[in-house]
Amino acid sequence: MAVNYSAKEEADGHPSGGVGVPGGGAVGGGGGAVKTRKPDNTAFKQQRLPAWQPILTAGTVLPAFFIIGLIFIPIGIGIFVTSNNIREYEIDYTGTEPSSPCNKCLNVSWDSTPPCTCTINFTLEHSFESNVFMYYGLSNFYQNHRRYVKSRDDSQLNGDNSSLLNPSKECEPYRTNEDKPIAPCGAIANSMFNDTLELYRIENNTRTPITLIKKGIAWWTDKNVKFRNPTGDGNNLTALFQGTTKPINWPKPVYMLDSEPDNNGFINEDFIVWMRTAALPTFRKLYRLIERKNNLQPTLQAGKYSLDIAYNYPVHSFDGRKRMILSTISWMGGKNPFLGIAYITVGSICFFLGVVLLIIHHKYGNRNTSADIPN
Numbered sequence: 001m002a003v004n005y006s007a008k009e010e011a012d013g014h015p016s017g018g019v020g021v022p023g024g025g026a027v028g029g030g031g032g033a034v035k036t037r038k039p040d041n042t043a044f045k046q047q048r049l050p051a052w053q054p055i056l057t058a059g060t061v062l063p064a065f066f067i068i069g070l071i072f073i074p075i076g077i078g079i080f081v082t083s084n085n086i087r088e089y090e091i092d093y094t095g096t097e098p099s100s101p102c103n104k105c106l107n108v109s110w111d112s113t114p115p116c117t118c119t120i121n122f123t124l125e126h127s128f129e130s131n132v133f134m135y136y137g138l139s140n141f142y143q144n145h146r147r148y149v150k151s152r153d154d155s156q157l158n159g160d161n162s163s164l165l166n167p168s169k170e171c172e173p174y175r176t177n178e179d180k181p182i183a184p185c186g187a188i189a190n191s192m193f194n195d196t197l198e199l200y201r202i203e204n205n206t207r208t209p210i211t212l213i214k215k216g217i218a219w220w221t222d223k224n225v226k227f228r229n230p231t232g233d234g235n236n237l238t239a240l241f242q243g244t245t246k247p248i249n250w251p252k253p254v255y256m257l258d259s260e261p262d263n264n265g266f267i268n269e270d271f272i273v274w275m276r277t278a279a280l281p282t283f284r285k286l287y288r289l290i291e292r293k294n295n296l297q298p299t300l301q302a303g304k305y306s307l308d309i310a311y312n313y314p315v316h317s318f319d320g321r322k323r324m325i326l327s328t329i330s331w332m333g334g335k336n337p338f339l340g341i342a343y344i345t346v347g348s349i350c351f352f353l354g355v356v357l358l359i360i361h362h363k364y365g366n367r368n369t370s371a372d373i374p375n
Contacts, residue, residue: 058361062354069351076343079332086335087128088327090137093120093309096316105311110249116311121202124305127298130328132290134212136193137323138315143188143277151187152275157266159228165243174247183244183254184266190247192274196310197287197324207306212288215263218272227272229265237265251312284325300326 039045054060095102095118105116142148150170155163164183167175171185182190199210230240237255246253257268273285292299307324315322327334 058357058365062358062361065350065354065357069347069349069354072343072347072350076340076345076347078340079343080337080340082330082332083335083337083340086328086330087126088325088335089122089124090326091120091122091307091324092321093118093307093311093324094315094321095311102309102311105309106316108311108314110312110314111251112312115196118309118311120307120309122305122307124300124302127302128300128326128328129292129298131292132299133286133327133329133334134197134199134288134290135284135323135325135327136195136197136287137282137284137321137325138193139282139321139323140318141278141283141315141320142281143283144279144281148187149277152189153185154226157184157227157275159230159266161230161232164230164241177245177248180243180245182247183241184247184271188275188277189271190249192247192250192271193285194251194312195322196312198308199290200306200308201301202304202306210290210300210305213291214258214288215269216289217286218269219276222272222276223267223269227266227275229267235261237261241265284323287324290326 043049093100093102095104095106097103101120102118105118108116151172151174153163153168153171156167165181167181167183167185169175171182171187174182174187174190175185176182197212199212200207201210202208229237232240241253241255244253254268254271255265257271258264263269270287273287276285278285290299309324313322332339
């Protein structure tokens, strides 16, 4: 059957019955409106909104370089000097050297009974004036491994009774032991640092113990919000954790971490500090505080000291290192010269580039850039 189009229909490119037209529209036989993809005539859709584009000239760029340099360099010098004024003393007690007092403990295991002990004598050349922070440091220990970071149950650590007896599957293979749920479960808790460090001052061949404060070392939000013991009788943690078992590498259960009720169980501050994983394989964590008692006397006087170590934490199997660090702090925190060096470097580079660009602008900026057009 033949279909005849009128001349007007052929000129329009479609028959009067209604077919698709370029642009997605269609003309219906009943005289419908033509659909189009043309954007609306608005300032936003037609890109007529006012815009600002900076024009970089010598008058704007050169002052910026000099201002950044003049601001960053003094700030960097101040931070660097402040960092250098912080007292810090570090002792590596891994024991890999044959002459080290802790060499006999190098191959210790988690369940060594009795624990291996060693003593390291050292001398402080300078006094520590303000409050002193004692840290333990580990090297070549990757707390940032993905499976390690996920191996915990935050609901269990927050005191949820159902999670206490039914830990998350993320804790595998440290979820259960001998058909009992592990509390706290997971690889992070199972590898908790458990060396014991004691500090003594030696004077006239007499050892005087230094008071080490074990509270106040954890973040307030961790201690009071994220970590809580199971609900029930808070004075009877043995009953609260009934039906659970200790992590495999722990010598004692979680409800025996401390003798004080407000620092025992999941709210033990040593445990809380360890559970906040480090971002790098070499790190330090706060272990104890040494408070200044007399404003007329330094916290730690220059002289001879000894460090008694109950060596329980094995690191030799993965080529790790263990350290004890004594440090003071300032308004910017602990000793860290990197920030000051970074400020000084950036400020010096900006100032140097400003001088170079100023010379170039002075030498070549006044030239006539218009080209002569030959006849």
